[in-house]
Amino acid sequence: MKQVLGFLGFFAVVQGVAGLVHEFAGWRWGLVQRLGFLDGHELYASVALLVLGGSLFAAADSGRSG
Template structure:
């Protein structure tokens, strides 16, 4: 379970960073800008993904190994 939380946290971190990089540099990568229902809210979604990733990492650290 701990490894699953870490993997999900890493994916959320990468997608959050990718969304912010896309907004400020217009590089075309990441998932956030490809979702039509987030049109106009990409920065907020990317920040939410970053917060989610930190929460997932904290939850993973609180779990026992194994």
């Protein structure tokens, strides 16, 4: 379970960073800008993904072993 949470956290952080890079540098990569229902809210979604990724990392670290 720790590995799954760690992977999901990593994926969320990477997508959050990709969305912020897209907003500020104009590079077109990542999933946030490709989702039509997020039109105009990409910056908020990217920040939310960064927060979600940090939360998933914290959850993976605080889990019981065994």
